[in-house]
Amino acid sequence: MKVVAPARAVTEVDGLSGRRYRATDGIYEMSPRDGRALVQAGGFLPSLAGATSRAFGYRCPADGFGSFFVTCSRCGGTCEKE
Secondary structure, three states, X not given: OEEEOOOOOOXXXXXXXXXXXXXXXXXXXXXXXXXXXXXXXXXXXXXXXXXXXXXXXXXXXXXXXXXXXXXXXXXXXXXXXX
């Protein structure tokens, strides 16, 4: 189970099992029991979706804000397909 620590400065944690885990790129690969305990202590599950393509989004011509919606959430203008 992959878990991200609650703070970037945390590089190692000890699980309930007594095993010590070291982060790789800020993500711990933990046993399910230790992972659930870290999530309860403030850690979170990482997004494994990856980056989204620009082809799915819209861009507001007025202020350049990117959005997944046709209406700009900054200025209320109409966004155009990228």
